[in-house]
Amino acid sequence: MNQSERLSFHADCPSRLLLDEVADKWSILVLAALQHGPMRFNQLLHAIDGISKKSLSVVLRRLERNGIVSRDVLKLRPIAVAYCITPLGWTLVEPFAALYDWTQRHLDEVDRARQQFDQQGGHSLSPNANL
Amino acid sequence: MNQSERLSFHADCPSRLLLDEVADKWSILVLAALQHGPMRFNQLLHAIDGISKKSLSVVLRRLERNGIVSRDVLKLRPIAVAYCITPLGWTLVEPFAALYDWTQRHLDEVDRARQQFDQQGGHSLSPNANL
DNA sequence: CAGTATCCTCTGAGATACTG
DNA sequence: CAGTATCTCAGAGGATACTG
Numbered sequence: 001m002n003q004s005e006r007l008s009f010h011a012d013c014p015s016r017l018l019l020d021e022v023a024d025k026w027s028i029l030v031l032a033a034l035q036h037g038p039m040r041f042n043q044l045l046h047a048i049d050g051i052s053k054k055s056l057s058v059v060l061r062r063l064e065r066n067g068i069v070s071r072d073v074l075k076l077r078p079i080a081v082a083y084c085i086t087p088l089g090w091t092l093v094e095p096f097a098a099l100y101d102w103t104q105r106h107l108d109e110v111d112r113a114r115q116q117f118d119q120q121g122g123h124s125l126s127p128n129a130n131l
Numbered sequence: 132m133n134q135s136e137r138l139s140f141h142a143d144c145p146s147r148l149l150l151d152e153v154a155d156k157w158s159i160l161v162l163a164a165l166q167h168g169p170m171r172f173n174q175l176l177h178a179i180d181g182i183s184k185k186s187l188s189v190v191l192r193r194l195e196r197n198g199i200v201s202r203d204v205l206k207l208r209p210i211a212v213a214y215c216i217t218p219l220g221w222t223l224v225e226p227f228a229a230l231y232d233w234t235q236r237h238l239d240e241v242d243r244a245r246q247q248f249d250q251q252g253g254h255s256l257s258p259n260a261n262l
Numbered sequence: 263c264a265g266t267a268t269c270c271t272c273t274g275a276g277a278t279a280c281t282g
Numbered sequence: 283c284a285g286t287a288t289c290t291c292a293g294a295g296g297a298t299a300c301t302g
Binding site for chain 1: 139140141142145146147149150151153154155156159160163164177178179180181195196197198219222223225226227229230231232233234235237238240241243244245247248249
Binding site for chain 4: 186
């Protein structure tokens with residue numbers, strides 16, 4: 001049994017499929033926003049700069065289906081809906097936060113790496129260097 | 132300063148842009164594969180089931196540019212290249228592993244949530260229920 | 263072996279308009 | 283307010299062929 005066999009990640013592995021659903025930018029940002037308390041749809045829409053109604057809708061439903069967030073309809077007029085993190089969702093907050101923290105803590109180091117790569121003619125791809 | 136102002140994630144925030152580059156499935160799987168030692172291009176290609184040459188090439192270059200992995204050309208004939216995780220990359224391994232572990236540990240719980248959601252006519256989207 | 267270049271397809275995501 | 287439906291388009295990604 002060689003290394004590449006040991007390490008083979010099969011495409012239909014259930015946890016890989018879940019990883020696919022869960023490891024995306026919008027999910028991380030939605031969870032980050034909901035950490036501080038329940039939020040309404042339009043609140044999220046404005047808090048997460050750059051997301052569209054449609055994308056937010058899709059992400060929220062995926063998170064809801066996977067049991068990460070709950071959707072609570074408040075019986076008001078006009079209708080109001082509050083999204084909040086479920087107990088299962090809270091177990092995901094920490095890994096997500098760790099990832100988000102990483103981007104903030106290592107931004108400088110990554111920037112230096114990029115400059116170095118771009119100067120030393122990083123092969124050919126993406127001629128316009130900086131992010 | 133209300134909640135949605137405090138929580139506003141601006142689209143051009145540098146760490147959000149980095150999150151975008153870093154929080155993707157292939158990057159996670161590449162790092163997971165390289166954890167156990169350097170690997171060659173074709174080794175990675177076969178270890179990560181379902182990835183194409185092109186996608187692997189793109190992901191590796193992005194990881195290289197961001198200083199996460201290094202590309203070491205071994206002067207052999209025929210040419211050989213070893214990819215391995217840089218010191219900076221190792222700081223990212225832990226958050227990634229945490230995420231991957233999460234998918235494995237909570238798979239059952241997620242499955243139950245899905246079944247419940249799909250039974251209780253989860254609104255309308257995706258009529259064919261199961262993943 | 264380790265890629266790059268090209269082609270081509272097909273989905274993802276934005277904008278807009280509409281509904282309860 | 284909280285979405286859904288529809289349209290459209292750019293770009294992600296696979297397959298293939300080619301190069302050093």
